[in-house]
Amino acid sequence: MTDSRPNTSDYEQLFLNDTPLLDVRAPVEFEKGSFPQSQNQPLMNNEERQKIGTCYKRSGHDAAMALGHSLVNGKIKADRMAAWIQFTKENPDGYLYCFRGGERSHLVQSWLKEAGIHYPLVTGGYKAVRSFLIEQLEESIEECNFVILGGKTGTGKTRLLEHLPSYIDLEGLANHRGSSFGRRIGGQPSQIDFENRLAIEFIKSRNAGRTTIVLEDESKLIGRCCLPLSLKEKMQKAPIILLEEDLETRVQITFEEYIEQNLFDNICAHGKDTGFATFADDLLASLDRIRKRLGGARHQELRTIMEEALLEQRDHNRSQKHRDWIRTLLRDYYDPMYEFQLEQKSGRITDCGNCRQLQQKYSNANLNKLFSE
Template sequence: MMTHTYNDYEKIVLNKTPLIDVRAPIEFIKGAFLNAVNLPLMNDEERRLVGICYKEKGSDEAIRLGHKLVSGKTRLERIEAWASHLEKYPDSLVYCFRGGLRSTISQQWIIEETGKEILRLNGGYKAFRNYLINALIPSQHTIPVLLGGFTGSGKTHMLKNLRNSIDLEGLAKHRGSSFGRYINPQPTQIDFENNLAYDLIRHRHKGHNHLIVEDEGVNIGRCIIPKQLFLYFKTGNLILIDLPFEERLLNTVDEYVFLSQAEYVKVFGQEQGLLKWAEYIEDGINRIKKRLGGDLFKRVTVSFDLALNKQQLTCDCSLHSNWIEILLKEYYDPMYRYQIETTGNKIMFRGSTKEVLEFLKAIN
C-alpha cells in the first residue's frame, strides 16, 4: 500500500495541526509537541519486549513479535482509539520516533480498517524536534525588548495584552520566584523548548519588528532558557513599569494568597487545600532563608503564622498582606533595585502601566 508523508513543519506550527504520537508512553512523557496526543502502537512493556527481541534475534523476529503482541482485540482497540481521534480532528498527522515502521504500520492500519486518510510526519519526532531546535536560534530581523518592574507590577498581565510578546513564565508554568510554583508540574525541558519554538515561529511569521519578553533569569523554575536565546534576549533595552507600592502589594497578595489558595482548594478541598497551600508558602520562605537572614526570616515566618491562624479561625485573610509587605519592602524591592542600578541594559522607557502599554504598542 502506498502511504504518503508530510514535511511542511512550519505549517504544522502555524496551523496548530493535531498530531497522533504512536510512540510508547515512556517516550511521550520525556518530550512531545503541542497539540499531540499519545495513542501508542505499543505500550511500554510491549516496546520493551520487542526491544529485547531485536537485540537478541534481529529485526525480522522483533517485527513478528510486535505483530503478535498487538493483535486481535488489542489491535482493534488501538485502531478504534486512532479512529475516534480522527473523527474529532480529521486533519491529524501520525508520527513515531523517526517516521519509520511504527508510524507506517499505524497509518496502514488506519487506512485499511477505517477508510480514513491520514498523512505520516516525514522524519517523525526526531526531524520535527530538530526543526524546532533550529527555530530557537535568534532572528537577526527582530529586536528584543525586556519588560521589567518591581514584583507585583503586572508584567505578565501586560504581556498578554501585546501581540508581539512571548510569555516565558506562562510557557514554563512558573511565576519565576520562590513562590512561583503552580499545583500542576512544570513541563519537561524538551516540552518547554518545543513550546517556546512554536511561539517564536509564529512571532516571526507575523513579521513583528520587536519581540517583547519579561526580564527573566536564565532559569524559570526548573526550565532553562536556551543559552543562545537567553543571551539574545539580554541584548534588548529595558522598559520599566512604575506602579505605586500599594497597588503592587494588592497585586502580590491577590496572586500569592487568593488566586493561589483557590487553586489548592479546587484540587484538595477547603480544609486540606488551605493546609497544602500553607506548606507551599512555608517551603518558599525556607528556600530563601539564607538570603533573608535570621532576623528577617523570623519576622516573615511569625507574620505568616499569625495570618494563617487568623484565617483558619475567622476566615479573615487581611493579615496576609503583612508578611507580603515585609518581603516586598525588605527583600524583593532592594534586590530588584540593585539589579536595575547595576544592569548593563539601557532603560529605553519607564512609566505607568498605561504609558508603558501605549509605548510598547507604538514601537512595533
C-alpha cells in the same frame, strides 16, 4: 473518512494551524518531549517497548517485529485501534507520527487504512520536527529584536505584557512565575517541551510580521526551565522598559496572584480542604526555600506571620493578614536584590512608567519601528 490526504513534511504549517497530532510513541518518550497540540495514544506501552527493544538487540529485527505483533494483538490491539479511530474522527485534519516516521507510524497508518481510514503521517516523525524547531528557535533568536520589560517583584509585568502588540510570555510557557514562590498547578514542562513551545511562539510571531518582541526580564532559569544561552545573551544587551508601581500597589498585585489565584487554582484541582492544605504547604515551603538568604531570625519572623495568616484564612475566611508578610518580603528582600541588579542595567533603560502609562504608550505601538535603531 475516505479522502486520502498526503503525508506532510511542512512542519511550519502544523504549528501555524495548531494541527492536531496523534503521537503513537510510548508514554516514556512522550513525557521527555512532545508538541503542544499532540495527544499520546501509543502503539506500545513502556513495558512492551522495552521488551521489543531487548529482543531486537538479542535476536534482530524480524524477531522483534514478531514479538511486537504478538504483544499488540487481540483486545489490546482492538482497544488501541478504537482510540486511534476516535482521534481521527475528532480531528479529521490531523496527522500521526512516531519517533522517526518509520515502522510504528506506518504500521498504525496501515491498520487504520484496513479499517477504511486514510490518515496521513508526519514524515521524519518527532525527531525531524524537533530538529526543525531547534533550527527555528536559533534562527528566530538571531533575527528578532528584543525589548525587555523590567520592574520590581509585584509590579504586574505579565499583566502588562498581555496588552502589548508583540510579546512572548516566557513564564507562561514555563508555567512558573519565576520566583521562589512561583510554582503553579500542573507543574512545569520538560526542558524539551519548554524549548518546543518557545520555538512555536517565535514561528507564529515571525509569520505575523512581529520581529521586535517584548520579553519579561528573567534570570537564566524560570523555575527549572532554562532559557537558551543565545536568547539570554541577547536579552542582556536589549533595551529595557521599566514598569514602576508604588509598594502598596505591588502588595495588592502579589496578594491577588500568589494568594487568591493560587488558592483558587488549588481548590479547583484538589477540592476545598485538600486544596487549601496544598496551597498552605506550598506557601510555607516557598518561604523555607529562601531561609538561608533571609537569615534565620527574619525567616522565622515571616514564617510566624505567614502561619498566622493561613490559620485566619482557613478558620475565619479572612486573608488580609497575608499582606503583612508580602509587604515585608517585597520591601526588605526582593527590592534590595532588584535594585542592585538594575544598577548594572541602568544604561539600557529607554523608558519607564506605571502600568497605565506604559499601556497607553505601547499597546498600539509598532514596536518594529519604535526599537529599530
